[in-house]
Amino acid sequence: IESPWARPDEMRGSAERLIDYAKRGDKDERAMRMADFWLTEKDLIHKLFKVLAPRFQPHPGSYTRLLQIPNRDGLDRAKMAVIELKGNALPPLVRPRRDSDKTLLNQLLKGYRQDAQRAAAT
Amino acid sequence: LILVRSPLPRLRALLQRCWGRLERGLWPGVLGGQSPPWGPALAVQGLALVPQGINDAGESSAAAPSLLESVLWMAAPKQRRTIEVNRCRRRHPSKLIEVKRNIDVCPECGNLKQKHVLCGYCYAKVKEETRLIRVEIRKKEGGPFNAPTVETVVLYEGEKPTEKDEGKRIIETARKRPSWFVQN
Numbered sequence: 001i002e003s004p005w006a007r008p009d010e011m012r013g014s015a016e017r018l019i020d021y022a023k024r025g026d027k028d029e030r031a032m033r034m035a036d037f038w039l040t041e042k043d044l045i046h047k048l049f050k051v052l053a054p055r056f057q058p059h060p061g062s063y064t065r066l067l068q069i070p071n072r073d074g075l076d077r078a079k080m081a082v083i084e085l086k087g088n089a090l091p092p093l094v095r096p097r098r099d100s101d102k103t104l105l106n107q108l109l110k111g112y113r114q115d116a117q118r119a120a121a122t
Numbered sequence: 123l124i125l126v127r128s129p130l131p132r133l134r135a136l137l138q139r140c141w142g143r144l145e146r147g148l149w150p151g152v153l154g155g156q157s158p159p160w161g162p163a164l165a166v167q168g169l170a171l172v173p174q175g176i177n178d179a180g181e182s183s184a185a186a187p188s189l190l191e192s193v194l195w196m197a198a199p200k201q202r203r204t205i206e207v208n209r210c211r212r213r214h215p216s217k218l219i220e221v222k223r224n225i226d227v228c229p230e231c232g233n234l235k236q237k238h239v240l241c242g243y244c245y246a247k248v249k250e251e252t253r254l255i256r257v258e259i260r261k262k263e264g265g266p267f268n269a270p271t272v273e274t275v276v277l278y279e280g281e282k283p284t285e286k287d288e289g290k291r292i293i294e295t296a297r298k299r300p301s302w303f304v305q306n
Contacts, residue, residue: 090252
């Protein structure tokens with residue numbers, strides 16, 4: 001979801017709190033009441049408890065990704081941000097880059113690994 | 123002055139003479155608070171002592187408001203600011219636009235981007251692709267309030283669901299998979 005930066009920033013905290021409530025479990029009375037109050041579209045409560053809670057069960061926190069976008073093209077040049085839930089099926093916003101193999105540290109590590117293999121082989 | 127009846131006839135005559143002088147403007151210093159050499163007050167003698175008349179006289183004759191006695195009206199620069207002084211003011215560092223040193227080249231497409239911001243071109247590509255997938259989702263769901271209770275997976279042309287995509291809802295599009303969208 002793309003929006004001026006302030007709204008996703010505020011929404012992120014509330015969304016993560018809601019997911020924490022949902023993680024408590026489907027049978028939890030408090031969690032169900034919270035979800036029922038905050039989510040006005042009732043089919044999303046089912047999605048929350050059946051899809052999002054199991055998806056984020058192994059993660060301790062930070063279920064959302066907030067990234068800044070170039071300023072809006074209109075007259076106001078507003079600071080825009082895009083927010084997404086991690087693990088979604090849509091195309092990824094940012095591809096994580098790994099360091100190239102030719103950096104000094106990686107070359108040294110490669111040499112160390114080769115030495116260790118040679119020592120283990122002999 | 124008119125209500126004073128008790129004083130002696132001499133005092134009353136004196137008061138009447140003073141009042142007559144004030145009326146005729148020969149003694150302007152008492153009421154208006156203006157200094158005697160003030161030209162306009164002498165010129166407009168008949169109206170000078172009536173309170174509304176003072177304001178009108180002040181505004182019609184002199185440019186200064188009658189409430190103030192001072193000569194100067196508004197602040198104005200006395201001398202032209204030289205170009206050297208103007209340059210010093212206009213080129214002060216606090217007035218210049220700051221130089222941005224956080225601009226880099228995006229490794230994917232080669233456009234320029236700020237370090238903490240996403241690349242505009244790559245984001246536009248992702249946004250368009252997401253919009254097309256969302257159109258497909260909308261076609262599949264049919265209407266509002268139909269959110270699925272299972273995960274979703276997107277398959278492009280000629281792709282089969284793997285064992286990892288067991289219980290998921292499948293969204294199929296008849297397009298080629300973009301190179302940057304890696305299938306897990």
